[in-house]
Amino acid sequence: MCEKYAMDSHTGSAAYRSVATRAVHAGKDDLTDLGLHAPPLDLSTTYPSRDAAAEAARLDAFTEGKDDGGPPIYARAANTTVRRFEQALAELEGSEASVAFASGMAALSAVLLARVAAGRPHVVAVRPLYGTSDHLLESGLLGNTTTFASAKEAPSAVTDATGLVVVETPANPTLSEAGIQELADACAPVPVCVDNTFATPALQRPLAHGAAMTLHSATKYLGGHGDVMGGVVACSEEFARALRQVRFVTGGVLHPLAGYQLHRGLATLPVRMRAQSEGAAELARRLLGHPAVSRVHYPGLDGASRPADQMAGGGAMVAFEVTGDAPALIGAVRLITPAVSLGSVDSLIQHPASISHHIMDAASRADAGIPENLIRLSVGLEDVEDLWADLDQALR
Ligand code: PYR
DSSP: OHHHHTOOOOOSSOTTSOHHHHHHHTTOTTHHHHTOSSOOOOOOSBOOOSOHHHHHHHHHHHHTTOOOSSOOSBTTTOOHHHHHHHHHHHHHHTOSEEEEESSHHHHHHHHHHHHHHTTOOEEEEESOOOHHHHHHHHHTTTSOEEEEEOTTTHHHHOOTTEEEEEEESSOTTTOOOOOHHHHHHHHTTSOEEEEOTTTHHHHOOGGGGTOSEEEEETTTTTTOSSOOOOEEEEEOHHHHHHHHHHHHHHOOOOOHHHHHHHHHHHHTHHHHHHHHHHHHHHHHHHHHTOTTEEEEEOTTGGGOOOOTTSOSSOOSEEEEEESSOHHHHHHHOSSSEEOSOOOSSSOEEEOTTTTTTTTSOHHHHHHTTOOTTEEEEEOOSSOHHHHHHHHHHHHO
């Protein structure tokens, strides 16, 4: 697996920079000229100007989703700290632009609203997906309609009204993988949106495999410390305009302090992903041999075939099915934090049927292939022996 982490080449403009270097420096190119080391934190809600005509023209541009990097006017239109995070994330994903939101669900909502507004309200969604994403898509709350399909069936579910294909790879919570390039080719010209929350651009860059956009719950690995909530979409400038239009009028903006924390989190993303993935791979191997575990879900475990050259390593999430009482296991851990969410420096464990995917009804969960005895573990930076000791005692 370590060899694969050396796969650091990038399709973006500054191709000479490895992902590790990019993660540290992205969005900071002007700091030395500004005489700063850390990025400035801009908490302004409004931006003064004595030129009303220029303000009106800029507001027209923001209403159309254009952002030329000039004065923001009002923090719902733009914010300089949030822009830095957006620039950095776009550099890491290899996209023209990125647009940040208050949460991952706000980001997905904006994507759906933009497609509905474009007159393409039908979505083909590859299950499984995060429970609330599944619920949002199934409810049609935002004027969309959704056909759920497997990755194989997805192309045949596309109709003239289809404006989007949504897929998570690896998927929440079963870690199933879909071939992005294959899906994008088969569904073209319909844009494919890859939720890249589990892999992060440190391990997987879906735009290089034909995806039109990636979506993140930035709350997870991008922030990395369980103390900041946000969402972000990396995409073309054209689609970013549609998203900014939605964001400007609906107001689901990322708070500047959250933008600052997320930008800071990016610097350590590759090193965190590497260390946490190594721990996850080891725990997955050990769980496979545990008598209280009937099945382990981890990309590439036990020689399972995977989409070629898509993801550098298996990531830091593990899911496993237990022979005993799944909720009881959550109550029995002592070191691992029993909590929903993922991607933090501390390990988190939860029971999808009770929490992350509880909002789905049992039939939808079954259709998505989410067993009731499934446990999801987000592996943090603790020593793997300590984590194993905790899991082992909890499984007894
Ligand atoms: C999860 O735990 O899957 C969330 O996104 C909250």
